[in-house]
Amino acid sequence: xxxxxxxxxxxxxxxxxxxxxxxxxxxxxxxxxxxxxxxxxxxxxxxxxxxxxxxxxxxxxxxxxxxxxxxxxxxxxxxxxxxxxxxxxxxxxxxxxxxxxxxxxxxxxxxxxxxxxxxxxxxxxxxxxxxxxxxxxxxxxxxxxxxxxxxxxxxxxxxxxxxxxxxxxxxxxxxxxxxxxxxxxxxxxxxxxxxxxxxxxxxxxxxxxxxxxxxxxxxxxxxxxxxxxxxxxxxxxxxxxxxxxxxxxxxxxxxxxxxxxxxxxxxxxxxxxxxxxxxxxxxxxxxxxxxxxxxxxx
Ligand SMILES: [Mn+2]
Numbered sequence: 001x002x003x004x005x006x007x008x009x010x011x012x013x014x015x016x017x018x019x020x021x022x023x024x025x026x027x028x029x030x031x032x033x034x035x036x037x038x039x040x041x042x043x044x045x046x047x048x049x050x051x052x053x054x055x056x057x058x059x060x061x062x063x064x065x066x067x068x069x070x071x072x073x074x075x076x077x078x079x080x081x082x083x084x085x086x087x088x089x090x091x092x093x094x095x096x097x098x099x100x101x102x103x104x105x106x107x108x109x110x111x112x113x114x115x116x117x118x119x120x121x122x123x124x125x126x127x128x129x130x131x132x133x134x135x136x137x138x139x140x141x142x143x144x145x146x147x148x149x150x151x152x153x154x155x156x157x158x159x160x161x162x163x164x165x166x167x168x169x170x171x172x173x174x175x176x177x178x179x180x181x182x183x184x185x186x187x188x189x190x191x192x193x194x195x196x197x198x199x200x201x202x203x204x205x206x207x208x209x210x211x212x213x214x215x216x217x218x219x220x221x222x223x224x225x226x227x228x229x230x231x232x233x234x235x236x237x238x239x240x241x242x243x244x245x246x247x248x249x250x251x252x253x254x255x256x257x258x259x260x261x262x263x264x265x266x267x268x269x270x271x272x273x274x275x276x277x278x279x280x281x282x283x284x285x286x287x288x289x290x291x292x293x294x295x296x297x298x
Contacts, residue, residue, distance in 0.1 A: 002040065002041035004084055005044050005085060005087075006044075006047075006048065006087055008048055008049070009089075010049070011026060011049065014137075020271065021091075024090065024266075024267065027268070027279065029090070033286065037287075040290060066098075067151065068155070070157065071156060073089075073156070074157025076103065077107070077262065078106045087103070090268075094266055096266060098158060102156045104218055113215045115211070115213065115214035115217045115218070115259075116166065117168045118167065119170045119251075121235065121236070122222070123138075124222070125179045126139050130176070138179075141167065168191060170195070170250075171242070172190070174238040196225075196246065199249065203250070204253075207257060216259055218261065219251065219260055220263075220266070223266065223282060225242055227240065230243050231277065232277070232278060233268065233277075234268055235269075236267075244284035251285065252292030255289055256293070265282065268282050
């Protein structure tokens, strides 16, 4: 039994359009993702893409471009939700999580309580005053949680921060010291890599608890959760991690919960995937994940 799946792409990042992680969405579509999803029995309309206007392109630069793109992403997600679609986001990087969260908070209706499952090798929980690098890409969960950069959060369409209690961090293996402290202080739910691989009891109970509290759940996946040994062209490579198959199985379990309304895969750097190995691994993960859509979890 299939679902209506709306693919939403975001091909902009801090470097501009279509390079690095922003090259991933187009490459996944060219590799036949839409056709594969239809073959699984899903109804898949033509993908929709974030497109900045020429005025926006002209002012595009710095962190503001992330906010502009986030606003567009929010509207695309909101529209697709109103049509009853499950959202499959193919996004340049983790900053895109803000626009997806915004779209879910706004639809259907508005002011929905949205939970976040954040699957990433990193915490992305730095604020400008804890970040060792100053990179915005290390902050999106902190922004979503209301700890910093409120303008960016608002421009991305978010009506309210995601509550600490409604955030699950899964599979982190590379954390900065102050970030680790903040995750503990804010009492975010943390799942280990093994919980994902084994679909362990902690994963199942954390998801069930979250799902029972919120109106909708967003599952965000930075593809650097994958082992760089099998997927070197994904995110910010860090030793360890999952195979595409392990990731796909964990995601299939998650999306079989009907509160899960959106799944994004981000930072596939197609332009450095010389042998196409990462593409294969990412496609495997996505198609395993979507095989979990449409059924009800027992
Ligand atoms: Mn990330």
